[in-house]
Amino acid sequence: MDNASLFQCLLRFGDNTLVLGHRISEWCGKAPALEEDIALANTALDLIGQTQMWLGYAAEVEGADRSADDLAMLRDVWDFRNILMVERPNIDFGHTIMRQFLFDAYHHAQLTALSRSSDPRIAEIAAKSVKEATYHLDRSAETVIALGDGTDVSHAKMQNALDLLWPYAGEMFESDDVDAQMAASGIAPDPATLRDAWDLRVRDTLSLATLNIPEDNFAHKGGRTGARHTEHLGHMLTQMQWLQRAYPGAVW
Amino acid sequence: MKPDLATIWEWLGEVPDPEIPVISVVDLGIIRDVVWDGDVLEVAITPTYSGCPATSIINLDVETALRAHGLDNIRLKRQLSPPWTTDWLSAKGASKLEAYGISPPSPAGGPSRCPRCASTDLQRVSQFGSTPCKAHWRCLSCLEPFDYFKCI
Known part of the structure; x- marks a missing residue:
């Protein structure tokens, strides 16, 4: 196992939480109800906090005198390693919650496995984060059920969100050489091994939500390997990184 | 010294x-x-x-x-x-929270009683509240909303 692979692996964890954390923070002040506004902002806060830990460790492993902030604010699209699903625009509340649920179910299974990592730093960050992810999953699953099994309008919006997002779910379980190295040294699970637990949880919740899972398992991919991102990430970064782009090196 | x-x-x-x-x-x-x-x-x-x-x-x-x-x-x-974990919150801390109007964490996953009137007729408003560590509840007897310190 080399440091470059471990660095890539940590970027994948930290970029997922950073990009999704930023996306859902976009609801702050304009969610459909005050309680939902607070819930999304709190979830975003947890994800950004986890990002600080993942990217902080990534920066140490890289040993190139970069900080977690440098990694978050000074990289461009091609250096991000998040899955494509989390960079998609929020579209509407239903789409945001469906994406959150699909991610939370994955995140929970991933962090549970990572809390047994052979790397003690990864294990402690995961053990801390999984408590938060458990809470996120409880809420997003409950909300998916309430909206899916809700009115005709909310049901149709949730089914539409699921149809749009399903082709982005497969990337969570893709494996490459970095994953093989991590799995061989007991640092991180092979993502493919998380699929069964995820499937079980997702199918159970979506069935209670009276939603139909699309039959086609085609998967868009390229985000976590850095091969290609969607056009949306670049637009998001122009906002998230605006200050550092306009005033390079500015400090608080 | x-x-x-x-x-x-x-x-x-x-x-x-x-x-x-x-x-x-x-x-x-x-x-x-x-x-x-x-x-x-x-x-x-x-x-x-x-x-x-x-x-x-x-x-x-x-x-x-x-x-x-x-x-x-x-x-x-x-x-x-x-x-x-909220298990580390001291007993003194838990009773001070309740006196302050914040329901202390309970392993049952929700507040055990209203911190104002002690009623057990309670309803959850939101799983999140004014800080990351709290959720928002309301008492159906005295009708006052209150914070619940989440159990994690």
């Missing part, structure tokens, strides 16, 4: 949590260890939630309090493992 550790714990017991000033950082269970490493006092602090914005203020408050007691050689250490 170096003050003994029991005295330092007492001093830390007077540092209020910045968001819920009715309890101290010791009541909250986030001070994990206090040791002398030669002439340096090392205080291990664990975050409640990963992104809790109060974390840096808590570090500043702890350092300020110790300096006010004449300690200059201080090192604050972030300790992640084992992760913070």
Whole structure:
């Protein structure tokens, strides 16, 4: 196992939480109800906090005198390693919650496995984060059920969100050489091994939500390997990184 | 002369949590260890939630309090493992929370009674509240909303 692979692996964890954390923070002040506004902002806060830990460790492993902030604010699209699903625009509340649920179910299974990592730093960050992810999953699953099994309008919006997002779910379980190295040294699970637990949880919740899972398992991919991102990430970064782009090196 | 550790714990017991000033950082269970490493006092602090914005203020408050007691050689250490749990909230902290109007964490997953009127006829408004560590509930007897300290 080399440091470059471990660095890539940590970027994948930290970029997922950073990009999704930023996306859902976009609801702050304009969610459909005050309680939902607070819930999304709190979830975003947890994800950004986890990002600080993942990217902080990534920066140490890289040993190139970069900080977690440098990694978050000074990289461009091609250096991000998040899955494509989390960079998609929020579209509407239903789409945001469906994406959150699909991610939370994955995140929970991933962090549970990572809390047994052979790397003690990864294990402690995961053990801390999984408590938060458990809470996120409880809420997003409950909300998916309430909206899916809700009115005709909310049901149709949730089914539409699921149809749009399903082709982005497969990337969570893709494996490459970095994953093989991590799995061989007991640092991180092979993502493919998380699929069964995820499937079980997702199918159970979506069935209670009276939603139909699309039959086609085609998967868009390229985000976590850095091969290609969607056009949306670049637009998001122009906002998230605006200050550092306009005033390079500015400090608080 | 170096003050003994029991005295330092007492001093830390007077540092209020910045968001819920009715309890101290010791009541909250986030001070994990206090040791002398030669002439340096090392205080291990664990975050409640990963992104809790109060974390840096808590570090500043702890350092300020110790300096006010004449300690200059201080090192604050972030300790992640084992992760913070509401089981570490002291019994004194729990009763102070309730007196303040915040229902303390309960293993049942929700508040056991209304902190104002003690009714058990309660309803959850939101799984999240005014800080990462709280959820929002309401009492169906006295009709007052209240914060519940989430159990994690």
